[in-house]
Amino acid sequence: MKKIPAKKRRPAKTSGSDFYRLRLYIAGQTPNSIAAIANLKTLCEESLKGRYRIEVVDLLEKPQLAKGDQIIAIPTLVRRLPPPVKSIIGNLSRTDRVLVGLDLRPAR
Amino acid sequence: MSRTKPSVVRPQLAKALTGIQGLDQVTGGGLPRGRVTLLCGSAGCGKSLFAMEFLVHGAVRYGEPGVYMDFEETEKKLAANVASLGFNLPLLARRKKLLVDYVSAERHQIAETGDYNLEGLFIRLGQAVKAIKAKRVVLDSIESLFTGMADSILLRSELGRLFRWLEDRELTAVVTGEAGDHTLTRHGLEEYIADCVISLDHRVTEQIATRRLRIVKYRGTFHGTDEYPFLIDSEGISVVPLTALALTHTVTTERVSTGIPALDGMMGGKGFYRGSSVLVSGTAGTGKSSLAAAFAGAACARGEECLYFAFEESPPQILRNMRSVGIDLERWTRKRLLQFHAMRPTSTGLEGHLSAIRMLIEKARPRVVIVDPITNLVSTSGTYDVKSMLMRLIDYLKVEQITSMFTNLSSAGDPQELTTAAVSSLMDTWIVLRDDHAGDKHTRELYVLKSRGMAHSRERRELIVGAKGIELAMVSGGTALA
Numbered sequence: 001m002k003k004i005p006a007k008k009r010r011p012a013k014t015s016g017s018d019f020y021r022l023r024l025y026i027a028g029q030t031p032n033s034i035a036a037i038a039n040l041k042t043l044c045e046e047s048l049k050g051r052y053r054i055e056v057v058d059l060l061e062k063p064q065l066a067k068g069d070q071i072i073a074i075p076t077l078v079r080r081l082p083p084p085v086k087s088i089i090g091n092l093s094r095t096d097r098v099l100v101g102l103d104l105r106p107a108r
Numbered sequence: 109m110s111r112t113k114p115s116v117v118r119p120q121l122a123k124a125l126t127g128i129q130g131l132d133q134v135t136g137g138g139l140p141r142g143r144v145t146l147l148c149g150s151a152g153c154g155k156s157l158f159a160m161e162f163l164v165h166g167a168v169r170y171g172e173p174g175v176y177m178d179f180e181e182t183e184k185k186l187a188a189n190v191a192s193l194g195f196n197l198p199l200l201a202r203r204k205k206l207l208v209d210y211v212s213a214e215r216h217q218i219a220e221t222g223d224y225n226l227e228g229l230f231i232r233l234g235q236a237v238k239a240i241k242a243k244r245v246v247l248d249s250i251e252s253l254f255t256g257m258a259d260s261i262l263l264r265s266e267l268g269r270l271f272r273w274l275e276d277r278e279l280t281a282v283v284t285g286e287a288g289d290h291t292l293t294r295h296g297l298e299e300y301i302a303d304c305v306i307s308l309d310h311r312v313t314e315q316i317a318t319r320r321l322r323i324v325k326y327r328g329t330f331h332g333t334d335e336y337p338f339l340i341d342s343e344g345i346s347v348v349p350l351t352a353l354a355l356t357h358t359v360t361t362e363r364v365s366t367g368i369p370a371l372d373g374m375m376g377g378k379g380f381y382r383g384s385s386v387l388v389s390g391t392a393g394t395g396k397s398s399l400a401a402a403f404a405g406a407a408c409a410r411g412e413e414c415l416y417f418a419f420e421e422s423p424p425q426i427l428r429n430m431r432s433v434g435i436d437l438e439r440w441t442r443k444r445l446l447q448f449h450a451m452r453p454t455s456t457g458l459e460g461h462l463s464a465i466r467m468l469i470e471k472a473r474p475r476v477v478i479v480d481p482i483t484n485l486v487s488t489s490g491t492y493d494v495k496s497m498l499m500r501l502i503d504y505l506k507v508e509q510i511t512s513m514f515t516n517l518s519s520a521g522d523p524q525e526l527t528t529a530a531v532s533s534l535m536d537t538w539i540v541l542r543d544d545h546a547g548d549k550h551t552r553e554l555y556v557l558k559s560r561g562m563a564h565s566r567e568r569r570e571l572i573v574g575a576k577g578i579e580l581a582m583v584s585g586g587t588a589l590a
Contacts, residue, residue: 027227035222059228063235070212071228073257077221089257090222097221 020044020052020102021081025066027059027074032091036075039092047104077101121328124172124244124280127165128158129467130347131321134336136329139304142278144271146301148285148292149308154319154340155284156180157190158308159246161344162282164195166244167205172280174244175236176208179252183208193344204240209233213256220258226266230273237279245274245281254295268300292324303327309335321347337497339463348463348500359383359561364476364511367406368399370580371539374556374565380537381561382475383509385502387532389516390541394552395573396515397421399539400478401430401437402578403513408440412475416448417465419481423448434577447472462497466504477505481515482531502534536560541571554580 024040026033037056044052059066059074069078073089079102088101099105123137132138139145139162147155163174178186186208187197200206209232237245250270253263274281283301285293292298298305305324320335338347363378372379380386386403388396400416407414418426423441426448430437440446449468451461469477482498498514505512516531532538537559544553552571556564569580 025228027231032223032225039222059231063231066228066232066235067209071232072211072213072226072253073224073229074227074231075224076228088221090220090224093222101221 018051019081020048020079021055022052023055023057023069023078023080025057025059025069025071025074025076025078030074033075035093036077036091039095039098040077043092043095043098047099123329124166125170126162127169128161128345128347129343130336130338131345134347135323135326139280139282140327140329141280142275143303144274144281144283144301145304145306146285146293146297147282147306147308148287148298150287150310153287153308153310154338154345155308156186156248157193157340158345159248159282159284160186160190160195161193163206163244163246164190164200166280167200172243173205173207173240174246175233175240175242176206176246176248177233177236177250178208178210178248179213180249182210186210193342207236207240207242209236213253225262226253226270230270233270233273237277243280245279247281247283249284249286251285251293251295251297260295264295264300267297271300298324301325308338337463341464341467343467346463346467348466348497360509364410365406366399367402367404368578368580370569371399371554371578374567374569374580375537375559376562376564378562380511380559382511383506384511384536384560385505385534386511386513386537386539387516387535388513388539388541389518389532391518391543394541394543395554395571395578396517396541397426397480398430398433398435398573398578399541400480400513400515401426401435404446404476404478405435405437405440407476407511408437408443408445411445413472414440414446414476414478415469415472415474416446416478417468417480418448418450419452419479422450432575433573434575447474462501466501469505469508469510473508475510477510477512479512479514481517483515483517498531499534532557551583553583 022040022044024036026036040054044054057065059071065071069076069085069087075089075091077088077092077098079086079088086101086103088098090097092098096105122141123135123139124141125132125138126135147158149155160176163176166172166174176186181189183197190197197206197208201208211229211232233245236242247270250267253267254260257263271281271283283297285295285297287307288294288296292305292307304326307322307324309320309322311318311320319338319340321338322335336347338345360382362382363380364382365379366372366375388399390396404414404416416423416426421429427438427441437446441448451464465479502512514531514535538557540555540557542553544551552573553568554571555568556566568583570583572579572581
């Protein structure tokens with residue numbers, strides 16, 4: 001089964017300090033995974049329109065990728081760009097926390 | 109057609125050998141196979157080493173590859189730590205016998221944003237197990253997840269699921285956990301482990317560190333609730349088993365010479381029983397070491413190997429002193445029949461010390477062992493500890509049919525001092541030496557206080573240690589002849 005990268009290569013731009021490369025790790029089409037994908041899409045469109053790229057990795061298909069990003073929990077979102085690399089776990093339903101986690105909003 | 113089975117048939121619990129010295133004996137064959145064992149204890153008590161030995165021995169000796177999931181140290185650090193024990197993790201990894209996976213769960217890099225589970229960990233573990241066809245798994249220390257993740261209720265249920273996952277795959281697993289204040293582990297992992305729980309402890313009393321292992325729970329297996337001392341040295345962990353042998357060792361009627369013809373004479377003309385334990389006690393300068401040397405020399409003269417543990421004097425000093433009383437031990441050391449081991453008991457603690465003795469004995473496989481003196485062991489610990497430790501050592505020696513002699517320094521004016529009394533009950537033969545000041549004459553006396561299973565002389569003899577060796581003489585004006 002092929003996973004569809006949600007928003008692929010929206011602008012031609014692929015790097016830069018304000019460009020976000022995000023990778024979402026899931027394990028099969030569980031309700032939590034589906035929710036996470038949906039939540040992430042909405043959030044990116046609202047806050048990062050035109051400067052993000054999402055890659056969804058299903059560990060049931062590529063289990064060998066779990067080690068590289070130190071994946072323990074599912075779902076996990078990894079911000080690969082901009083540096084530093086950050087990990088956010090959960091289904092991304094708490095938007096406020098996701099924004100803080102992605103440095104899009106300062107922590108209180 | 110199936111036959112009716114007699115109702116006494118008990119399913120034998122399958123076990124997986126750990127290869128850890130002594131542990132497989134006290135557990136009756138190792139850890140429960142295909143089950144999860146919890147290994148708990150405070151920091152620095154030896155959990156990781158225990159777990160690593162379980163994996164390495166499994167991979168090397170028993171053909172069972174293993175996965176080490178490490179939540180605390182990186183692979184490189186772990187490899188460096190165990191390299192001193194001769195474990196070559198990179199080599200084992202290349203041969204697909206052992207796989208170390210470092211799992212990092214640091215809170216500062218994780219924000220929680222809604223529901224999640226630990227499926228990622230399951231996938232990684234599954235991947236690692238599949239890669240080397242693992243039969244054994246170590247999770248060290250899975251409790252680290254609790255510091256990395258906030259939702260402890262979710263974590264606990266996921267850990268429960270993880271343990272079932274391991275058992276479903278028939279993996280023999282060791283899970284470590286830090287000791288809590290009033291619980292075995294900080295996060296109550298013991299609630300999820302039904303089959304086997306082992307607790308390690310590292311105590312310091314009177315500046316002597318001792319390590320102990322306790323089998324808290326082992327379903328379906330008879331186990332003692334005793335604490336077993338264990339030692340960590342260059343060869344890893346070794347547990348000193350309490351003898352569950354229950355005095356069933358075979359006894360022999362074979363006799364061995366004491367090395368002193370007159371003393372043999374006092375012991376029915378034949379000397380000690382082979383495999384028996386002999387205590388020689390006496391005040392300073394009464395000739396205890398000479399008696400031990402004579403006995404060692406006699407063993408070597410029969411072509412038997414002898415291990416001599418010297419806790420007070422250095423081997424050259426012993427050799428020189430014995431030469432002066434006509435006992436030439438040097439020729440036996442040259443022929444490698446006699447081996448000396450000199451050490452200071454206080455440096456490792458009593459348990460460590462007796463474990464070390466035991467390991468040396470296991471390696472050398474001598475017929476005769478001399479411990480000169482045990483007093484130094486006694487001084488490092490309480491009487492009770494000494495007794496239980498000596499009991500284990502003596503039982504072990506008996507099973508191996510090794511004849512042993514222990515000297516003990518008793519202080520003058522205190523003939524029935526506690527330590528002698530405590531250990532003497534373990535000994536088959538007790539020879540007492542003492543100074544005698546009859547008038548202006550100063551002599552040494554020897555008598556056999558007890559010797560189990562033989563008719564022995566109960567008379568006092570004068571002990572004469574001269575340039576030509578040891579002789580016994582009738583005590584002048586003494587009671588009788590023998």
